[in-house]
Amino acid sequence: MTLLPPTAQIKATNGSAWLSTTFAGQWRFALRPGREADAPMVIAVHGSDRDTAGLLGGFDALGDTVTLLVPEFPQVMGGQDIADDYKFLVGNGVNYLDLLDAMRRDATAQLNATPRTTYCPSSEHLAQLAV
Secondary structure: OOOOOOEEEEEOOOOOEEEEEEEOOOEEEEEEOOOOOOOOEEEOOOOOOOOHHHHHHHHHHHOOOOEEEEEEOOOEEOOEEOOOHHHHOEEOOEEHHHHHHHHHHHHHHHHOOOOOOEEOOOOHHHHHHOO
16 A cells, blocks of 8 residues: 555545545555535545545445545555454554544544444445445
8 A cells, every 4th residue: 555645635445535644654545525515424445445436436426425445454564464454443552443433433523423324344345335
């Protein structure tokens, strides 16, 4: 994974732009606000291929009916292979449930709104079914 500047636009496979934000210095997530301030939030985590651009493009079909939060977990951190740690929820001293909740809170603060509900399916494929 190539690290981007602290805040950058990333392009989905279909060309749409998303805001990608560095969180807590070493983590990153993409965020696309929904049309309504209290739009439901869907948290979708990439698969092992880390095709975040493809995942984002897949969600463009939903338009702005939901707020989308897409964490981007790195494969290597501090020289350690952490590629699959997020799948087990805890690894190398990181509790991914706590990390995801902190990302959700940060995204909600950026939106200056509270989603009426939040969905966090167990895979990127299920996330598309959540809405």
